[in-house]
Amino acid sequence: MKEDWKIKQDVEEELEWTPGVVATDIGVEVANGIITLSGHPVSYAEKLAAEDAAGRVSGVRADLAAEDIGDAISRALKRHAEREAKHIDIKVEGATVTLTGKVGSASERDAARGAAWATRGVTAVVDNLEFI
Numbered sequence: 001m002k003e004d005w006k007i008k009q010d011v012e013e014e015l016e017w018t019p020g021v022v023a024t025d026i027g028v029e030v031a032n033g034i035i036t037l038s039g040h041p042v043s044y045a046e047k048l049a050a051e052d053a054a055g056r057v058s059g060v061r062a063d064l065a066a067e068d069i070g071d072a073i074s075r076a077l078k079r080h081a082e083r084e085a086k087h088i089d090i091k092v093e094g095a096t097v098t099l100t101g102k103v104g105s106a107s108e109r110d111a112a113r114g115a116a117w118a119t120r121g122v123t124a125v126v127d128n129l130e131f132i
Helices: 004-016 044-056 066-080 106-117
Strands: 026-031 034-039 088-093 096-103 124-131
Touching: 004 026, 004 034, 004 044, 034 044, 066 088, 066 096, 066 106, 096 106, 106 124
Parallel strands: 096 124
Antiparallel strands: 026 034, 088 096
């Protein structure tokens, strides 16, 4: 594992080269191999771009517990489609997410699958959704 100062330097450099991120908006701290981003990005898109940039650095990985992945997916579903989220069950095993339940349209299905795939740490999505 790289030294903390190296992991920090690499993340700061990646932030500087990432379009849509103002590197001076984002603080980088590293302690015992754990990277923490802080600051005040001007938009949610900049926040996501900064997180993605940090994740691209060699040796950095997102260690999220299965329940954290499920919670993140559930929050995304609620933001985009509160009504649909009530009818979709999310099961997480390792980094695989299984979606079950009923949706009213192909766009609702696409939104649920997209939210699952967009969640950091997810490597597979099993779609068991049915149309009403």
